Amino acid sequence: MVQPTDLPRNETGIATVLGILKQQFAEQFQTGQAIREQHGHTTTWIKNQAPDAVIFARSTQDVADAVKVCAAHKVPVIAFGTGTSLEGHVNAPAGGISIDLSQMDRVLEVNAGDLDCRVQPGVTREALNTHLRDQGLFFPIDPGANASLGGMTATRASGTNAVRYGTMKDNVISVEAVMADGTVIRTAGRARKSSAGYDLTRLMVGSEGTLGIITEITLRLQGIPExxxxxxxxxxxxxxxxxxxxxxxxxxxxxxxxxxxxxxxxxxxxxxxxxxxxxxxxxxxxxxxxxxxxxxxxxxxxxxxxxxxxxxxxxxxxxxxxxxxxxxxxxxxxxxxxxxxxxxxxxxxxxxxxxxxxxxxxxxxxxxxxxxxxxxxxxxxxxxxxxxxxxxxxxxxxxxxxxxxxxxxxxxxxxxxxxxxxxxxGIGQGKRPYLVSELGAAVDVMGTLKRALDPDNIMNPGKILPN
Known part of the structure; x- marks a missing residue:
């Protein structure tokens, strides 16, 4: 079994945050060992590193509130969807709080005339396609596993249909995300193209929870073929x-x-x-x-x-x-x-x-x-x-x-x-040793972005970038 590195723990901050969040989230806050280990779950050979607690978020506000508390005490936050990732993405090498987004599972709107929809991150690809079927539409990205659309966005997933329909980066129009200080941003509108500023949508797609937690996604849809x-x-x-x-x-x-x-x-x-x-x-x-x-x-x-x-x-x-x-x-x-x-x-x-x-x-x-x-x-x-x-x-x-x-x-x-x-x-923990040889100095640019958006390194630490 691959042994990922344990990072230094902020024991004082974690203890303080556990007390605050337990009171704030009541039954949505869980610390049972089995639940914690499930949320350090990985479907590959990387050792499980469980978080200290799990919050079952029900809204963007829940996510923002939890992140603000963690940010104030410099405690790690790890987003969790369905646990189907393959490179240790949801492990907690420095401990901290796992925010489970599976209960944020509503299809918020479908704009059939524009071939797009807006969903919460806990919606799975199979659930979305079941919802769309009666309207003659489908979402084409199929990674095999019934992954959550939030996780698929965060890892820039693809699958069997990518040769024709592209990957998640080609099918995400915009996202709403909670950033490392608890601020909620939306990266774009529903227009099919825009020249307005930096392409923050593409920055968030594939960021693996290291820059922010995705709480809504606007997706391109396709008509079911004749x-x-x-x-x-x-x-x-x-x-x-x-x-x-x-x-x-x-x-x-x-x-x-x-x-x-x-x-x-x-x-x-x-x-x-x-x-x-x-x-x-x-x-x-x-x-x-x-x-x-x-x-x-x-x-x-x-x-x-x-x-x-x-x-x-x-x-x-x-x-x-x-x-x-x-x-x-x-x-x-x-x-x-x-x-x-x-x-x-x-x-x-x-x-x-x-x-x-x-x-x-x-x-x-x-x-x-x-x-x-x-x-x-x-x-x-x-x-x-x-x-x-x-x-x-x-x-x-x-x-x-x-x-x-x-x-x-x-x-x-x-x-x-x-x-x-x-x-x-994605990179997660398992592919980190190869990123520098693949991208060279570009990894330093990623590090600069990470430090600018997450100066205390609380958003899914130990993933993508070298420690």
């Missing part, structure tokens, strides 16, 4: 599958999703989801548009796949078959765990330019073999982002050490290819 076509195609090698992805992007085919599964993942999915897919590298695709448009896109893809040795190409527009195919993709995590019962899955998320995807994926497979690790690969191949998921026996210290070597090597490989150590999971 027709959706899902397809799958098998390939003789990872290189052939990746070359096809590059051909699709260069051709300008407006594919909505294009997911890569290596042979090991296909085998796992077959066993877990009771399918009979050819156990070779595979691409899963989805096309959105008119009936004629998706048919043309599917035909064009088939032609491109043929040029790279693609086989067993199958396409469907039926809802049942489409859902079955994509459910298998979303179940890939659980399917991979079944390859090695009792193991822990540690997902990497490097991203490289499309032209380097084949090189990176093949090298990642070879390195895992060299180190004696099991690391099946899935990827949002259309934007060069892939996940090598290490299946580990966490009680085997030698194996964990080899896994740490692999993660470091893979991050460095991606950076050397002009890519990034994290395509969508």
């Amino acid at each position: 027709a959706i076509n899902s397809a799958r195609c098998s390939f003789p090698s990872l290189e052939a599958a990746c070359e096809t992805v590059m051909s699709v992007i260069q051709f300008g085919l407006p594919v909505a999703r294009i997911e890569l599964l290596d042979a090991m993942v296909v085998k796992a999915v077959n066993g877990y989801s009771k399918l009979s897919l050819p156990e070779t590298p595979m691409l899963l695709l989805e096309f959105h548009g008119s009936e004629a448009g998706v048919a043309e896109q599917a035909e064009t893809f088939s032609m491109l796949a043929d040029e790279n040795g693609g086989s067993d190409y199958q396409a469907t527009t039926t809802v049942e078959e489409r859902n079955k195919l994509w459910q298998a993709r979303h179940d890939a995590y659980w399917a991979m765990l079944a390859l090695r019962p009792g193991c822990k899955a540690v997902a990497t998320d490097v991203c490289v330019p499309i032209s380097r995807l084949a090189d990176a994926v093949v090298a990642a497979n070879a390195k895992a073999d060299e180190l004696g690790l099991i690391a099946p690969i899935v990827g949002h191949a259309g934007d060069g982002n892939f996940h090598a998921s290490l299946l580990l026996d966490m009680d085997n210290a030698d194996e964990v050490a080899r896994a740490e070597e692999y993660v470091s090597w893979l991050s460095s490989l991606a950076i050397s290819m002009e890519g990034t150590c994290t395509g969508e999971h």
Whole structure:
């Protein structure tokens, strides 16, 4: 298990704040050990660092009131959504107060004519899409987990639809946020573009709670497509599958999703989801548009796949078959765990330019073999982002050490290819060692911004930046 650094605790300030907030928030204030450990929860291999208390906020005012008390006594504040982040984002290395935003879960307004909506941060992506369905609208960002939209905004999440619809940075119009002194700001209106001052919206998106706590988000929406076509195609090698992805992007085919599964993942999915897919590298695709448009896109893809040795190409527009195919993709995590019962899955998320995807994926497979690790690969191949998921026996210290070597090597490989150590999971605690090598002096600029907006370093300390 990765051991994150414990930061110095402000014991006097924490004790004072606990007394004030307990009286101020009554039953919304909890200090039970199980609840605190849940709010230091991390779904990766980073050690749990629990906060000293949890406040279940019900409004922006609750958040502002709690932050003001913590600011006055220089006590850390950590925002919590659903706990699905993967890099230790919600850990409390210096103790402090976790502000749980899950009860702030209302869709505040939907402006169908403008294709936007305003939501509280505790609304999950599935809940939002259920709310929107009757209006013929949907929110396209799909990270797999049913994450909260506040957390997705804070980590600049993306997912399977990013190749067509972009990431959270492309779909957030504005945010309301509580800053480190308790001040509430709104970063923009609902206009689709603006030249008014600094782009504070983009500053907050991806800031991982280190600059402020997001309490409302205005999001872009899309119309539900007239027709959706899902397809799958098998390939003789990872290189052939990746070359096809590059051909699709260069051709300008407006594919909505294009997911890569290596042979090991296909085998796992077959066993877990009771399918009979050819156990070779595979691409899963989805096309959105008119009936004629998706048919043309599917035909064009088939032609491109043929040029790279693609086989067993199958396409469907039926809802049942489409859902079955994509459910298998979303179940890939659980399917991979079944390859090695009792193991822990540690997902990497490097991203490289499309032209380097084949090189990176093949090298990642070879390195895992060299180190004696099991690391099946899935990827949002259309934007060069892939996940090598290490299946580990966490009680085997030698194996964990080899896994740490692999993660470091893979991050460095991606950076050397002009890519990034994290395509969508964020930096948190786990990726901090690689940020300077990726961005250099830009990290110092981030530090300057952090100190200006949070001079006492109370907003989610120990994340993103070096201590």
